Amino acid sequence: MISSGQRTEQELIASHGVAAYIGCAATATVVVAGITGMFIWLAGHFGVSVPGWLRLMLFVLCACGGAWYGRHLVELKLTPRRGYERIAIGMLAVCAAVAVLTTIGIVYTVLAESIQFFRQVPIREFFFSLEWSPQIAIRDDQAGASGSFGIIPLITGTLLISFIAMILSIPVGLFSAIYLSEFASKQVRDSVKPGLEFLAGIPTVVYGFFAVATLSPLLRELGSTVGIGISGESALAAGVVIGVMTIPFVASLSEDALFAVPQDLRNGSLSLGATHGETALQIVVPAALPGIVASFILAFSRAVGETMIVVMAAGLAANLTLNPLEAVTTVTVQIVTLLVGDQTFDDPKTLAAFALGLILFALTLALNFCALRIVRKYQERYD
């Protein structure tokens, strides 16, 4: 093997001449040195000046590197190097491990901080107390010095807002998906889908801005004209906007599921005399049901974990209520309120945010697993 490689090189040099060899090395040298020069110039822009001797050395080094690389280019010899390859593959595996490390990091941090939190606040209070007011007293003898950390109002608030969102996004998303997949012409589909994708791409902070600057005042005005008092931070406004945000999730995931149903099923149904509508509702939708349900669950999980819209449009005070016209708060809002600003790490307020993070992580993880299981377990395979 080695001798044949060398022969190729010799043949190459013989056929193309030494000129090509040197030219290639020179080109590589110039290119690499030019790039280095650019970096030095850029560094100068950021206020880092490189001394002259170092520049010279850098250039010489780059030139040598370039020459080596140029030689490498000409020689056409890609000899496998076992050691090098093993290291390279190992590095790739490390990259893959970063994803796992992230998960481990998340679980470790939220668990560790939560355990510290539960040393200071009893678990029973956290899960069963109906009151959430994490004010920590400045003086020890102040009234209500300990603050109370009952998560129930936060969970109800989160679920209330998420349910409002789902009431909007599930029917709208599902019917859009059915229409797009079963009835729409290709042109309609091609023009509507980018619109839906755009809706999914709008940053949540813009949705939040819309909720707080437009929708909430609008709802309050509407309410006052018909004589209903609607809070300026009502769960309704936040829920509706989150609903709009999740429409594209439901629509595109459901549409994928509907689209995956084989055409034979539709043809069979149509040939037996069913209308297109009956085929869609009684054949295609049931066949795609696992995927559709999974899309609902994923949208719900998204709504539960949504932060910016509720931070901007929902309230801060923890009201235990199911009235959508009142202000409620959510788990994510409380995490943000507890952590924005300066904090110390042994403070129960800071630790409470991590405990809430644990709840949120567990909840969304469970929902995502649920969706995955439903698809894996109930999805019929037609091939």
Place this chain on the structure above:
Amino acid sequence: MIRRTALAHRYRNQRRLVWLGKTSIGLALIFLFSLIANVAFTGADALRGAQIELAIHFDPQMVGTANQNDLLKYSSLVKTALRSEFPQQASSRRQRRDLNALVSFGAAQVLRDMVAEQPELIGTVQKIWLPASALVAEYLNKNHDEHVASPFSDVQTLVLDQMAEQKLIRGTFNSRFFTAGDSRDPELAGIGGALFGTFLTLMITFITCFPIAIGAAVYLEMFAPRNRLFDFIEININNLAAVPSIIMGLLGLAVFISVLGVPRSTPLVGGLVLALMTLPTIIIAARAALKAVPPSLLSGAMALGATRLQGVFHHVVPLAMPGILTGTIIGMAQALGETAPLLMIGMVAFITDIPAGFTDAATVLPVQIFLWSDSPERGFLERAALASCVLIVFLLAMNAIAIYLRRKLEFKW
């Protein structure tokens, strides 16, 4: 007869279903349009700045050589000019305050710069167009809507009407908005600092995320043995993509800031947190792109004597690059719009300077929108809307590039 009505009934049901579908799509699109229109119309007001023409007397006693750099002296020059222009409206202290509110604090800076450039101005009286406050811009924008409570006091309405008649106020293009940093005064506030902060943050995100994502995708798709560990990693990555972004903020706070000691509020820590968040998105896209390259290419390369690594990096990865880049752009667009994790790591500070490097305190565009829409002062709402427009335009551009790349470069096997 019965059969026919039954059939009519069935077709009616179908029409109802189609109608429901069309309505749903219409509803979604109406939401989209009303959101965009709302943001655009509100934001358009912030595009208009205002100027006010005043006869400034550069009083040598006030701004003589000793006080040449004292901004407060210049601002009192402006106040004096206003008062002499409208002597009847400046009788009480309250009226004077209302009057002074018409001129921006930026006017003093303009005057100082003028004097620094031409010292011979001292002692003369000059008619100068000076930056006015956001109130004047609002006056110029709104054609006196009767239903809305007026933001102007009686004195201000009187003075502004008079000035408008004498053509002493004019609207300008608010170019400052795109270059300046944040400010307490709406007419001085801009998104320049936030834009540059976003740029630095996304650069960190890209530098850390892109190589790792490609490495992970190549390993999983090309080298990893298919065993339980592989399944575990795969599920892991899929779940990570669905973890709420705020949890990533918690991780960043606990690991990057309190354990590794990365400075708070900086593009460095922000970029790292966003990188963790975008990593799964890019890995998933890159894996799909790698999977789409036919295995026969790799087999061919290996049959000609290349090792698996050589085959992968010389043939499969370059061919999958368009798909990987598309996924990367989409991931970066996600990172660009993300706000919640950055709140956790302190990027919500009020920062007036444009950041100079990766370890300077900075803010990013979405957070700037959040801060402004939270602000109770008048004039910031419009700025938040305009900043939202800028953000949406950036996102649209990125998505358009991604779609273009996908159309142009992706090869159908």
